[in-house]
Amino acid sequence: MTGPFSLTGKVAVVSGGARGIGAAMLAQCGADVAIVDVLDTSEAVAAVTAQGRRGRGYAADLRDEEAVTSLFAHIVADFDGVDVVHNNAGISRCSAAEETSLAQWREVLEIDLDAVFLFARAAGRIYDRPGPWRLDHQHRLDVGNDCQLSPRTSRL
Numbered sequence: 838m839t840g841p842f843s844l845t846g847k848v849a850v851v852s853g854g855a856r857g858i859g860a861a862m863l864a865q866c867g868a869d870v871a872i873v874d875v876l877d878t879s880e881a882v883a884a885v886t887a888q889g890r891r892g893r894g895y896a897a898d899l900r901d902e903e904a905v906t907s908l909f910a911h912i913v914a915d916f917d918g919v920d921v922v923h924n925n926a927g928i929s930r931c932s933a934a935e936e937t938s939l940a941q942w943r944e945v946l947e948i949d950l951d952a953v954f955l956f957a958r959a960a961g962r963i964y965d966r967p968g969p970w971r972l973d974h975q976h977r978l979d980v981g982n983d984c985q986l987s988p989r990t991s992r993l
């Protein structure tokens with residue numbers, strides 16, 4: 838890929854890159870990619886290596902503070918640095934509030950808030966020098982949205 842979206846020559850880390858948007862975005866961008874996911878990353882890694890780039894998968898549940906803290910040390914050692922971090926992992930629940938358990942609600946918060954924070958913090962700590970680097974958040978947590986919290990029409 839050329840042009841403004843090219844990451845040729847860069848090292849990118851993507852959370853939740855085993856499938857979906859994270860896998861699709863970084864396979865084509867020209868970067869070497871470290872793919873972090875709780876799911877099997879082999880297909881996403883193969884899509885990166887098919888482009889002639891380095892790809893490597895890292896198994897982690899991003900709610901696990903210890904796992905996330907040690908993750909970036911491994912990635913930096915394997916790729917000799919990181920240029921771009923795509924904080925993409927997340928879940929969406931499409932259920933009405935009255936049909937959603939507290940455990941399900943908390944799972945959304947744990948992944949879409951806590952895990953995003955842990956990943957951003959761990960990424961930020963590897964930069965002991967000024968940029969250029971980028972930290973992209975794919976995230977959006979729709980809490981307090983009228984449509985989602987009103988009875989019957991509410992969706993998480």
Ligand SMILES: NC(=O)c1ccc[n+]([C@@H]2O[C@H](COP(=O)([O-])OP(=O)(O)OC[C@H]3O[C@@H](n4cnc5c(N)ncnc54)[C@H](O)[C@@H]3O)[C@@H](O)[C@H]2O)c1
Pocket residue numbers: 852853854855856857858859873874875876897898899900925926927928929948952975976977
């Ligand atoms: N698809 C959309 O229309 C849309 C819209 C708005 C926001 N988003 C957000 O964009 C991001 C990507 O969306 P998508 O459609 O590709 O979703 P997806 O479900 O296809 O991919 C999300 C990935 O995150 C991973 N993941 C989830 N929890 C994890 C955890 N605890 N630890 C490690 N990995 C974990 C999943 O295994 C999966 O591979 C998500 O954060 C989603 O909430 C998506």
